[in-house]
Amino acid sequence: MKKDRFIPLRKTDLIQACIEEGRLTCEQQGEFTALCHLIVSTLHFEYHQVLEELKDSYAPFDPNSDTLAVTQLNANVLESKQAHFSERFIQVLNAANFEQVTDQDLQEALQEESLFKVRLAVEFEDFEDVVFYRRGEYQQSETMSKFAGLFKKTITFTNYDKVAVYIKFKDENYFKYKKTRIANFEPGSTIIKLFQNVPKADLEMLFPNSQVRMRTIDKAIIGGSALVGGAVVLVTKLGASLLVLAGILSYWFGLTNKEVTITTQELLALGVGAGVLGGFVFKEWSKFKNRKLRFMKALADNLYFKNLDNNSGVFHHLIDAAEEEECKEAILAYYFLLSEGKPMTSEQLDTKIEKWFEDKFDFPIDFEIFDALGKLERFGIVHSNAGQYTAFPISSAQAKLDAQWDALFNVVSAPQTQ
Template structure:
């Protein structure tokens, strides 16, 4: 696995904003701020608690509705502002912007958009993967899947955020045991994974390759164009790409990048060497013996056809192995993708609104249950909320008091 660290705006973003992951993405995750309950269920649980306290339920129902309406209006405005900044970089827009935009205005829109997306993700209780965590995931070996080489230096912006971790049990036959026995192993997952990517401009990337590899401009340009030519049609440095996935195996994060290069596992290389090499040698030996005893053209033609068949079969075996890898890649991306670009931004805004609304309802209700409250009591209120969520709703959450108290 060959990977390199990103530079440019993505490093600046790591320093400027976004909360880093509090624990290694491959380890056990402590309870986070995400409240894994629907707004409807949480509101019903809160109203039931208030009813047991003898509170005026219609009054509280109206208050919670007003809180939700205010949050919806606020996030609708935030989303519209973000979409305005996203328009110059939108890959799949179907409308035309008649107003001219200068380079300075475009750069300012780019900065606002990146910062706004990070703020939105934090509001949705996503955690940012640190640079060292991304590198560790890209370098890790998988016991079952693809090995892909990813060049992170090709990007101006690389943001990866996740929300929630999980694991599933997988079974696979061990090739070193001749596939006679299945082995079970845990496969860690990201329940939700957000990816933002923006390629570096061609000219700047050429200059970087010249400096990195110590080659002239012509060779550097040829190298960069060859690599960019392998990207999907329409992928350019003028666009910002947003991707949202569900239940992505942590070990397969590299397959989400567009500039991946397939690399075979050591066992696959060994298998291809043994089968292709052994089969070809055997075919050549058999053909040679037939040629030595051949006394007519028909025998000679049959021997050469047999040799051609052996070589063709081994070559096709190589490509079939590669095709199986591509099928796994396509299946993972097809079934795990939730939204792209504008749709991903809208979905994140919806999730952020949902999280803030739930936090608002919890804080409002537990403050209202007290006759009076001071700033010194807020930590105690947060503890009561966490106890309520644990005992009545069955979820373990670290309530984000600072976020709930802010607008």
């Protein structure tokens, strides 16, 4: 299975793990911690600006907005804001080390049987845009019970730690033409959701318009029960009514010349038969509806514990995740360049970090080396020469980052007029 870019440690724990390596002096350890705090603060400021951009771009499409719209935006402005939001949102997902769920993965998920024994149908034509991203892919085993626990089977499936869903519905004209009753969403709106612990086979349950359908085995169980019950009712309770009804129909269709005289007793038999038949049909229909309701409850219960956030809350969550990942990448790259004390190529540094992480935490990762070095070069705390990278001493790196931090808040006062 492909290694994840996600670094499964809190940045505080990662800094402590670097210090505990023992490759820095006591003085350097304090300086290194202070430098890490500067890196964290700088990236936090940068991502705060990204968050404000996302909030402004998403505001016209937010179905949960509780603020007044001061101006009416035209179609061109709305389209521009939608495009900007989509672009920025995908950048944040990539920075948070999420991977896009491919069309092939999605099709496989739709074809596989759900782990919680519910068959779902999704109307893809309702969507203008659908994007799924996931983070943390691994194999998991679970024991499933069958036939009231008489049989058990262990299955292995692909599980995703986090799944982000970005969906834009088609406009109101589409749903009017389709004559679809709109209940749970607003046409033209964009919904964003974040889920956790989602089996690949159950991705279809994350769609907002997914509908529960009866599986073949469920139809067979209900149909078989109806046939057996119907046969019993037919033989034991509807015999007299059917004889009367058969006589009436035979006379009407000319199959016999014998007139049928319907007495009070026969009318009573027909009435009882109709009542029994109606009760039987209602009972079987109730069984079908109750079984479907149980499946819908299973779906709702499953989603309740998997849902992490919705709409604007999602990109608040993802901004924090992206900031965390960016910090960890920069800290790891700088630490290993510093502790080696000699120039290294990007390939050498990448290999060293991935090996260290796997040896120390028994967790293979695909380290984002170019992204990490790009941040360090932007901060001006590493030097590159002919493909070889060298870390500036901690004191110099602190001074450079400190100067950049101060520059962020240097407001030049306008000259006062007399």
